[in-house]
Amino acid sequence: xxxxxxxxxxxxxxxxxxxxxxxxxxxxxxxxxxxxxxxxxxxxxxxxxxxxxxxxxxxxxxxxxxxxxxxxxxxxxxxxxxxxxxxxxxxxxxxxxxxxxxxxxxxxxxxxxxxxxxxxxxxxxxxxxxxxxxxxxxxxxxxxxxxxxxxxxxxxxxxxxxxxxxxxxxxxxxxxxxxxxxxxxxxxxxxxxxxxxxxxxxxxxxxxxxxxxxxxxxxxxxxxx
Amino acid sequence: xxxxxxxxxxxxxxxxxxxxxxxxxxxxxxxxxxxxxxxxxxxxxxxxxxxxxxxxxxxxxxxxxxxxxxxxxxxxxxxxxxxxxxxxxxxxxxxxxxxxxxxxxxxxxxxxxxxxxxxxxxxxxxxxxxxxxxxxxxxxxxxxxxxxxxxxxxxxxxxxxxxxxxxxxxxxxxxxxxxxxxxxxxxxxxxxxxxxxxxxxxxxxxxxxxxxxxxxxxxxxxxxxxxxxxxxxxxxxxxxxxxxxxxxxxxxxxxxxxxxxxxxxxxxxxxxxxxxxxxxxxxxxxxxxxxxxxxxxxxxxxxxxxxxxxxxxxxxxxxxxxxxxxxxxxxxxxxxxxxxxxxxxxxxxxxxxxxxxxxxxxxxxxxxxxxxxxxxxxxxxxxxxxxxxxxxxxxxxxxxxxxx
Ligand SMILES: Nc1ncnc2c1ncn2[C@@H]1O[C@H](COP(=O)(O)OP(=O)(O)OP(=O)(O)O)[C@@H](O)[C@H]1O
Ligand SMILES: [Mg+2]
Numbered sequence: 001x002x003x004x005x006x007x008x009x010x011x012x013x014x015x016x017x018x019x020x021x022x023x024x025x026x027x028x029x030x031x032x033x034x035x036x037x038x039x040x041x042x043x044x045x046x047x048x049x050x051x052x053x054x055x056x057x058x059x060x061x062x063x064x065x066x067x068x069x070x071x072x073x074x075x076x077x078x079x080x081x082x083x084x085x086x087x088x089x090x091x092x093x094x095x096x097x098x099x100x101x102x103x104x105x106x107x108x109x110x111x112x113x114x115x116x117x118x119x120x121x122x123x124x125x126x127x128x129x130x131x132x133x134x135x136x137x138x139x140x141x142x143x144x145x146x147x148x149x150x151x152x153x154x155x156x157x158x159x160x161x162x163x164x165x166x167x168x169x170x171x172x173x174x175x176x177x178x179x180x181x182x183x184x185x186x187x188x189x190x191x192x193x194x195x196x197x198x199x200x201x202x203x204x205x206x207x208x209x210x211x212x213x214x215x216x217x218x219x220x221x222x223x224x225x
Numbered sequence: 226x227x228x229x230x231x232x233x234x235x236x237x238x239x240x241x242x243x244x245x246x247x248x249x250x251x252x253x254x255x256x257x258x259x260x261x262x263x264x265x266x267x268x269x270x271x272x273x274x275x276x277x278x279x280x281x282x283x284x285x286x287x288x289x290x291x292x293x294x295x296x297x298x299x300x301x302x303x304x305x306x307x308x309x310x311x312x313x314x315x316x317x318x319x320x321x322x323x324x325x326x327x328x329x330x331x332x333x334x335x336x337x338x339x340x341x342x343x344x345x346x347x348x349x350x351x352x353x354x355x356x357x358x359x360x361x362x363x364x365x366x367x368x369x370x371x372x373x374x375x376x377x378x379x380x381x382x383x384x385x386x387x388x389x390x391x392x393x394x395x396x397x398x399x400x401x402x403x404x405x406x407x408x409x410x411x412x413x414x415x416x417x418x419x420x421x422x423x424x425x426x427x428x429x430x431x432x433x434x435x436x437x438x439x440x441x442x443x444x445x446x447x448x449x450x451x452x453x454x455x456x457x458x459x460x461x462x463x464x465x466x467x468x469x470x471x472x473x474x475x476x477x478x479x480x481x482x483x484x485x486x487x488x489x490x491x492x493x494x495x496x497x498x499x500x501x502x503x504x505x506x507x508x509x510x511x512x513x514x515x516x517x518x519x520x521x522x523x524x525x526x527x528x529x530x531x532x533x534x535x536x537x538x539x540x541x542x543x544x545x546x547x548x549x550x551x552x553x554x555x556x557x558x559x560x561x562x563x564x565x566x567x568x569x570x571x572x573x574x575x576x577x578x579x580x581x582x583x584x585x586x587x588x589x590x591x592x593x594x595x596x597x598x599x600x601x602x603x604x605x606x607x608x609x610x611x612x613x614x615x616x617x618x619x620x621x622x623x624x625x626x627x628x629x
Contacts, residue, residue: 052537054623055622055623078536078542082540086538089534093531095240095535096244097240097245098240106540107540109236110230110539110544112229156538
């Protein structure tokens with residue numbers, strides 16, 4: 001599903017070079033729930049952004065589903081993200097002026113292959129799954145952090161993406177809410193064979209992952225499990 | 226940009242406006258409406274003044290066409306034949322002559338320099354509505370001798386001190402009073418004031434009128450000459466058409482249409498009015514553009530991270546840009562509509578309570594094309610001002626905008 005070869009990302013700040021990623025080779029299969037772990041500054045977010053086409057690498061190749069994504073134009077990348085990828089961010093990143101329902105439906109509204117009935121049905125479907133159907137007309141400001149993050153997850157999977165990316169989705173949540181989100185991930189991973197790549201630095205999250213990619217100073221340390 | 230994309234852009238714009246900050250929304254709309262009102266109102270007022278001045282000049286002073294003696298002559302001679310010729314032409318409603326002579330008026334110790342206009346009273350009624358503006362006594366009769374009608378500013382009021390008068394007067398002449406007139410040619414006579422007229426326009430109300438017959442007694446001639454002739458054009462004919470006709474028929478005197486006369490006398494004023502109007506328009510536009518630019522810029526800067534998120538989840542940058550564009554479109558369209566309402570109310574108010582001065586009464590004159598053109602200019606300027614910052618942020622790199 002995802003394969004990288006010699007992936008590198010160098011940030012240049014004046015004369016200082018930061019090698020955020022320094023030759024990363026990984027392979028992630030379909031239906032895997034992979035955790036990316038490592039100390040702060042080790043390049044976890046950077047790797048996720050490269051894989052999720054949110055940033056361009058300095059060197060190396062990324063293949064997703066056989067597509068060499070470095071060859072895509074900006075517009076094609078946007079469409080690739082819309083049709084194949086889903087994202088959950090640390091700070092939920094919902095649109096505050098939209099209701100729960102509208103936030104979740106937004107990516108589906110743009111898809112050429114979805115009718116209004118289809119995306120509305122899909123949205124209600126997912127909201128029932130995450131247990132927030134009765135909150136569908138609420139705005140972001142009226143939800144708890146855990147609820148907001150579940151809405152963000154719903155938005156990420158409403159289009160049934162090939163891969164779901166999550167960058168520390170539990171960082172702002174207490175243990176109880178973290179477990180709720182992680183259980184939700186596990187559930188969709190099992191039931192829908194959803195491929196999930198998630199960054200975390202909480203060791204106890206390990207139990208949810210099928211496999212862990214450990215980074216240190218932009219390099220892979222080892223692959224566990 | 227497909228239909229779906231536009232729909233989503235509009236959806237995002239609408240939600241952001243309706244669920245965003247109400248008071249800032251209201252203020253934005255208000256500013257645009259004020260700018261629009263300002264763009265329309267001043268030029269409309271100038272236009273209204275221009276129209277009013279034109280109407281005064283045409284109605285009471287020169288009618289549609291003014292014929293003056295040819296170069297080097299003080300009078301139009303051979304008047305009878307000339308009038309017959311003109312009155313027989315197609316498109317001419319009526320031509321009437323006027324004969325003017327400088328005079329000094331004396332009344333109970335007041336002395337006033339003035340000009341006496343001799344008219345043919347019955348004929349004049351076809352050309353000028355002055356006969357309908359009598360506020361005391363009655364209009365001149367065809368054979369009145371030793372009688373005159375005077376404007377309200379000449380008559381004056383006994384209640385106003387001489388020092389406070391807008392223009393010098395005889396200090397309160399009433400109908401039936403006797404005024405001594407010393408003509409420039411030395412002829413002196415007492416006149417009974419037969420009537421007083423008031424048009425509200427200073428340039429008309431400072432006139433003194435006598436009959437054609439009376440003036441013959443003053444000049445001692447047969448009255449076959451005039452200082453000038455005014456020609457009223459029939460409805461449906463243009464002033465220019467009649468002027469050309471007059472020249473073709475061999476009228477040798479100086480022929481000018483009312484707009485030619487006005488261009489010369491008012492042209493300079495109107496030109497400076499239009500410069501002021503243009504500057505005010507420009508300032509209004511700059512205000513609107515700057516306000517919208519800043520509003521959208523602040524919006525996009527505040528929402529940078531959100532813009533990054535939207536791009537990340539697959540919302541194309543054109544959709545994002547258009548969502549801000551739609552916000553500006555909605556803001557400025559609403560503002561312009563509200564401006565229509567404000568302008569309408571102002572015009573209504575000033576029609577009921579016009580700004581009256583001795584030389585003009587100003588009612589703003591708004592044409593639909595003024596509204597349309599200014600609305601369009603403001604709209605286009607606003608949309609550009611709004612799109613610019615949106616376009617700038619929307620096309621930035623996701624990583625750059627997400628970091629805030
Ligand atoms: N835009 C940037 N400009 C310069 N350096 C950057 C930039 N983004 C990341 N870095 C550097 O790259 C390295 C990796 O950063 P990254 O955000 O991937 O770490 P991380 O593993 O996600 O850390 P954390 O657990 O704190 O989120 C760090 O040294 C960071 O300072
Ligand atoms: Mg990180």
